[in-house]
Amino acid sequence: MTLLLNDTLTRHGPLPSAGTLATLSKNFIWGVATSAYQIEGGANAGGRGPSIWDTFAHTPGKTRNGDHGDIACDHFHRWPQDLELIRSLEVDAYRFSVAWPRVQATGAGPWNAQGLDFYDRLVDRLLSRGLQPHLTLYHWDLPQALQETGGWANRDTAFRFATYAEAVARRLGDRVASIATHNEPWCTAVLGHQTGQFAPGFRDEAMAVQVSHHLLLSHGLAMQAMRAAGVQAPLGIVLNHSSASPASKDPADVALASKLYAGFVRWYMDPLFLGHYPQDPGLTIYPDVRTGDMELIRAPMDFLGVNYYMRLWASASNVPAPMPMGATDMGWEIYPDGLRQLLTDLHRDYRLPPIYITENGMAEADRLQDGKVHDPRRIEFVRTHLEAIAQARDAGVDIRGYFYWSLLDNYEWDSGYTKRFGLVHVDYETQLRTPKDSAYWYRDLIRTARAMATQTTEEEAQLWQL
Ligand code: FCB
Numbered sequence: 001m002t003l004l005l006n007d008t009l010t011r012h013g014p015l016p017s018a019g020t021l022a023t024l025s026k027n028f029i030w031g032v033a034t035s036a037y038q039i040e041g042g043a044n045a046g047g048r049g050p051s052i053w054d055t056f057a058h059t060p061g062k063t064r065n066g067d068h069g070d071i072a073c074d075h076f077h078r079w080p081q082d083l084e085l086i087r088s089l090e091v092d093a094y095r096f097s098v099a100w101p102r103v104q105a106t107g108a109g110p111w112n113a114q115g116l117d118f119y120d121r122l123v124d125r126l127l128s129r130g131l132q133p134h135l136t137l138y139h140w141d142l143p144q145a146l147q148e149t150g151g152w153a154n155r156d157t158a159f160r161f162a163t164y165a166e167a168v169a170r171r172l173g174d175r176v177a178s179i180a181t182h183n184e185p186w187c188t189a190v191l192g193h194q195t196g197q198f199a200p201g202f203r204d205e206a207m208a209v210q211v212s213h214h215l216l217l218s219h220g221l222a223m224q225a226m227r228a229a230g231v232q233a234p235l236g237i238v239l240n241h242s243s244a245s246p247a248s249k250d251p252a253d254v255a256l257a258s259k260l261y262a263g264f265v266r267w268y269m270d271p272l273f274l275g276h277y278p279q280d281p282g283l284t285i286y287p288d289v290r291t292g293d294m295e296l297i298r299a300p301m302d303f304l305g306v307n308y309y310m311r312l313w314a315s316a317s318n319v320p321a322p323m324p325m326g327a328t329d330m331g332w333e334i335y336p337d338g339l340r341q342l343l344t345d346l347h348r349d350y351r352l353p354p355i356y357i358t359e360n361g362m363a364e365a366d367r368l369q370d371g372k373v374h375d376p377r378r379i380e381f382v383r384t385h386l387e388a389i390a391q392a393r394d395a396g397v398d399i400r401g402y403f404y405w406s407l408l409d410n411y412e413w414d415s416g417y418t419k420r421f422g423l424v425h426v427d428y429e430t431q432l433r434t435p436k437d438s439a440y441w442y443r444d445l446i447r448t449a450r451a452m453a454t455q456t457t458e459e460e461a462q463l464w465q466l
Helices: 018-023 052-057 075-088 113-128 144-148 156-172 185-193 205-228 251-273 293-297 337-349 376-394 413-418 437-465
Strands: 029-033 093-097 132-138 178-183 235-241 244-246 303-308 312-314 355-359 399-405 424-427 432-435
Touching: 018 376, 018 437, 029 132, 029 355, 029 437, 052 144, 075 113, 075 432, 093 399, 113 132, 113 156, 132 156, 156 178, 156 205, 178 185, 178 205, 178 303, 178 355, 185 205, 185 235, 185 251, 205 235, 205 251, 205 293, 235 251, 235 355, 244 251, 251 293, 251 312, 251 337, 303 337, 337 355, 337 376, 376 399, 376 437
Parallel strands: 029 093, 029 399, 093 132, 132 178, 178 235, 235 303, 244 312, 303 355, 355 399
Antiparallel strands: 424 432
């Protein structure tokens, strides 16, 4: 059962300032985001093959409580209700990902018609509800069969990805509002191959570096294949970014901040926008790059997706971050000004296409009580991050939209079901969805921003008549 948002406009928390709302009222879309493995479930339904996350999550000791995504939010079966829920939030847009093993069970060979039909219906239903579909091709669920042949450490996987991208784009690219190749390649490379925290769980830094290059190469190859196929949708990539703060002016802290920023942000931005890997005294391992790779990687994009959760705190002597605004239930520092700084720095350093904030949000230890979830800290989190985005927009950064992560509480990777990021609470026993206060607040915010946009357009029209 799904509870829709249906009360009248009430105040669920303070809205951003009038100035912020005015800045974000025009040419700006509001959305919510999810990803396939985190919500779909239906692990063995409809011809889906296993992914590296199925294997990893079912390996004892890899995830909290051994949690896996076999059922998750059961979105594979409940998607029609979930789309009504999204509609009731009154957002403009929905960001979701396609599960590669659902549309091609082994990452090679035949396409699974049932899988493609699933996303086809989803896209059509979104459009019929007036919602823009924003599609991500890879949100970490590599077909397990491709892992058996080396996964992302094997250069050949990049070519398989391009074939997959083209097939999905040919099928859906006439209707979706954007296609992103990858979500957060840093996570796939580093958490998946260096720290072992994520699937496939390797601990090998040199491998992680080579994987990062293959991911970027696969992006370039996919862009080329989709462009050659005449795909009309805007094409880009989603990166997880942070600003970096040295703990002090001490040269060791400053050098560490530079290294962290180079490894996290510039490692992806420089190849994509400048055509080479960054140089930094702290970076010592570089991948094997073949002739022509960089030309592919740096091909122009139509948009850049930026995911922001926290800043990087750089202390060579392990001084903890002061965290004046506290931390989320993930233990991540709440630091909205880092988003302003990041966006203005990116704008200074690169010739950027339009930007979408494709993820931003917080985990909170939410409790459902009497049919309600009071989550004032989440409201405050979003409000302050929107202020930061408005400041960056006022400073000239071309930001076109904001997607809250996430629509629903869902499977938070190695943290399993213990971390709740949703605007909507999910009871995993009953699959009951209950909008939290923040869901109502987000809807109120969107209504207010829209009303302002209409108002300013009318005022402008009047001015022209004078
Ligand atoms: C991002 C991921 C997303 C979710 C959030 C909390 O790194 O893209 O799937 O896990 O973090």
